Amino acid sequence: MVTTPATATRKLRTADADVQSNSAVPEARRVVPVKWWAGLGAVILAFITYVLIDWATGPFFERVPTGPTDPPTYMKVAMVFFQAASIPVGLGLIGWFVVRPLIRQHRLTLDGMLVLAFSTLWFQDPLSAYGGHWFTYNSWAINYGAWVHSVPGWLSNGKPGAMLVEPILIMPGLYVYVFVITMFLGCWAMRRAKAKWPQMGTVGLIGVCFVAMVGFDIILEGVIFMPLGIWEYPGGRGPAIFSGTYHAFPLNEVVTVSATFTAVACLRYFRNDRGQTLVERGAERLRLSDRAQTVVRALAVFAGVHVALFMTYNVPNYWIGIHSKEWQRDLLDRSYFTDGLCGQGTDRACPGPGVPLSRNDNTDSGKGSAYITPDGKAVIPPNTNLPAQYPFRSNP
Template identity: 30%
Template structure:
């Protein structure tokens, strides 16, 4: 889903926090910045504890079983698995490692890429109440840490195959591409339609990211890279292994649209490059590393809350009223068995 216009989008480099602002001027303290930092710290603690408990238990891989999945399908799976991981390395290298090597602060894009990668921790929440989502176990995988997330109710979280190379790359590049695409469209509309209201511009941005989400998901489902083992008949097109929950792109698109708005708030910060959730951090009399850490926590807290509330909550509410798919191949392992 990489767009050929990405290279022409607005610059991703924001001025780093901690640089001189000129005279005694400081950015206006964000009213909610401290709350987002605290929220990010809480989410980070929950994530670290869950991963630590999972790691102490001893991670294991999920067996794909005896059903045939080979030939061209397996080749495509491997190419996309490691191609997306390569995209992750390129993005981290360019937006995170390069500025650090050059002793420059991280801009919003660099921190957003790290936060997008960190969203992997919440991916098991699809199965928080029912076993509603599964990756192909032919990916290099480990059994999920979902069961160690507080309040977990879903059955057999260890059966959920976390595709390490695939999902690390997929989260990072797809979220970043969606946000850059949205920013590109937004800025084009500012020039082409200056009389439009903000809601009109973000309305088109929303439609664009919904289409990106829908197309990419349909492709991955048809390639048998993931499936939905629980389906609500009203909210799915088709049925069984290739059933597509059409509502997914609607709520995922909402999540991405908020991320576009967050990035644009950094672009509009009078040259400071601080997003809505970061403003005011410069008033703290601490070093640049500590400020960058606080910026990460603020963005992580905000993005996690948006992702959980806008996507995972409605997804789970819909899937709790679904029914299991009972004819899945063995490489989509489910608690109730497959074919």
């Protein structure tokens, strides 16, 4: 067949169309990360809502008393101060980073999205005790127990009025202002390091941020909150600062919480040329209004922050909870720290290497697995049926 100029032109156009068509297919099918992160954020938000409603309407929404030991005056003063200040400070930061830009600029900034996510992180605060208790809060603070027994499959022991405590007037606000501080501190440390050592790569910057977070957490928890008796880590593992005291500060807490602070700071610091964080990538390809895009991005950032906390803190410290060390005497002889979970005044031995893990029945306080008393005797809850025993079969 003779190829004329017209035929050649038609073939060239057809080839160009095929190339464009083929190149358009992968583009259309390309994964948009922000959509997946936003979907995960919506699921997490729905789960949080379900658990909190179930807790607030169920039997575990009950105050845990301090027991016979009264906290010293300095602890009471500290708890009154933080209960009075934490939520107002948190709300003030939400007003500054969320409400103010919405009024002035008619947009929700990245920092606003992060602060909104921080305001929900307190939900995850007790989750590392899913398999076993390793930390406690001071029950002198206003509390209604905690929502942990509404989390599906929760194993650690507890019953209404004797369970893990969450100081509800402290932690929601505290998570906002602590994470705002660490977010800016971490980004500042990485900017300074990059300015001083321009050749430093991503791994080096993350390392600098982590070191800064370690220093911050030692001051925040080890020097301020734990000596003041707000919360303690009696089951923590590894070397501890102030070892043997009620406020012993274990290595696992320093490492894991510093990793969480670092992850959140890095989420804000490392962005692409569009100014997008890791979880916002692909937002420009969404065929949505600006307002809808903002909602999607906010849900994605929400998911990114929650995943950072869950993976760097709750997952590794779940292992700590099921491998708790023996709790120190300086804490066990203070009933406002044991919260009716174990020890003196209860029929349960406190966690330690010689104490088996138990399974709690979150629907019936008279059920659950057998457990050990402080004097070493086995207790079978009244509504619990042990597995039946059968003799071995005889050979024919």
